[in-house]
Amino acid sequence: MEQFDAIVLGAGGAGLMCAAVAGQRGRRVVVLDHGTEPGRKIVISGGGRCNFTNREAVAERYVSTNPHFAKSALGRYTAQDFLDLVERHGIAWHEKTLGQLFCDGSARQIVAMLLGECELGQVTLRLGGALGEIGHADARFTVEHDGRRYVAPSLVIATGGPSIPKLGATGFAYDLARRFGLKVVEPRPALVPLTLPGEEALFRALSGVATPVVAGSVPAKGKGQAFAEAxxxxxxxxxxxxxxxxxxxxxxxxxxxIDLVPGAAAGWLRKAKRVRPRGTLAAALPLPGRLGDALAEVIGVGELGLATDRTLEAAERRLADWRFHPNGTEGFAKAEVTVGGIATAGLSSKTMEARHLPGLYAIGEAVDVTGWLGGYNFQWAWASGWAAAQAV
Structure with missing residues (x-):
């Protein structure tokens, strides 16, 4: 039996961050993972260059049953704090659009940085063994891993969600949380492609066509969220x-x-008709040719001069608010992250500790906090890991 101050389950971004910071605070920390390689999601992220944070990482850009929960951790460990760490390790980086920060080189540099920080904190890493019995008694947590037994007053759940199962991801965090009395918000795939039913099969013929749009959700209740990207x-x-x-x-x-003609002024098709009455709707659309042809076919307008102004106004409205009705997603296999997870109602937003069970913590993707695309989820991993590390 090996004694520690904290046991961290999961050697991903959140787990390594938590372990490193806690270790450097003088805590004896062990990180346990069934995988043989730490930071597997980090390695494949951002096309292998890791979109490691976002300058605009504020709570309003996260999805959660409690939209205020992430404010404390994100406010106390910011994108700039992580960037400072990156620069201290001499990792070259660049900023893309929308506040996204990437490594100039390899995502493996971020993993190496986190492992280096763990080494500074004298963190023990035990990888590549199956997790066995996990229990709690007498204010101590006991975890069996690869035939060994570990005991500590603090246990941190950092095993992520079920997205990208080929990397070994599972719903383990949820099962463990429930066993210790925490509730779970039903998980579903997020940052994932949407599938269309057969009646919208026309658009499958456009496979590979991309265009700038403003895409938005249309919720049954409340206000939707829109994004201006491709x-x-x-x-x-x-x-x-x-x-x-x-x-x-x-x-x-x-x-x-989907607004297929973002920024188009009202009456733009009537103006195009006056300028080129013999021109076609497909030619007037500022879109890739195949997409313009397909949309014109669905709308039923050919030569602009043969269409009434009312018909063109209706076409404008439809192009600015084209409704698709997805029948599903491509699932956790293609999802970058998970919406839902361990309910925030049972956790302290300051420390990530379970309210009813001192010593139990949950961080990162395992928790019901999901960021936008573009480095937000990594920043949540760093911030929530840092917050827990102040308390373990």
């Missing part, structure tokens, strides 16, 4: 950054609206 038509439905963003808000049965 949409991509696929052989199964819709993808691209704008659609991945919307997928975190979309629920079965709801529509998705």
């Amino acid at each position: 949409a991509l038509f696929t052989h199964r439905g819709l993808s691209g950054p704008a659609i991945l963003q919307v997928s975190s808000y979309w629920k079965p049965g709801e529509a998705v609206t």
Whole structure:
């Protein structure tokens, strides 16, 4: 039996961050994981360059049953704090659009940085063994891993959600949380492509076509969320950054609206008719050719001069608010993250500790806090891990 101050389950971003910070605070920490490689999601993220944070990481850009829960952790460990750490390790980085920060080199640099920080904190890493019995008695948690037994007054659940199962992801965190009396908000795939039913099969013929749009969710109640980025038509439905963003808000049965001509002024088709009456709707659309042809066919307008102004006004409205009705998503296999998870109602927003069971913590993707596309989820991993590390 090995004694520690804290046992961290999961060697992903949140778990490594928590372990490193706690270790450097003088805590004896062990990290346990069934996988043989730490930071597996980090390694594949951002096309292998890791979109490690976002300058605009505020609570309003996260999806949660409690929209205020993330404020404390994000406010106390900011994107700039993590960037300072990156720069201290001499990792070159660059900023893309919308506040997204990436490594110039490899995502493995971020993993190496976190492992280096763990080494500074004298953290023990035990990887590649199956987790066995996990229990709690006499204010101590006991965890069996790869035939060994570990005991500590603090246990941190950092095993993530079920997105990208090929990396070994499972719903383990939820099962463990329930066993210790925490509730779980039903998890569903997020930042994931949407699939379209057969009646919208016309758009499958456009597979590979991408265009800038404003895509929005159309919830049954309340106000939707819209994103101005690219949409991509696929052989199964819709993808691209704008659609991945919307997928975190979309629920079965709801529509998705797409403005296919963002920024177009009212009356633009009537103006095009006056300028080129023999021109076609397809030619007038500021869209890739195949997409323009398909939309004109659905709308039923050919030569502009043959259409009434009322018909063109209706076409404008439809192009600015094209409704798709997805019949699902491509599931956890293609989802970058998970919406839902361990309910925040049972956790302290300051420390991430379970309210009813001192010493139990939950951080990262395992918790019902999901960020937008573009480095937000990594920043939640760093911030929630840091917050827990102050308390273990």
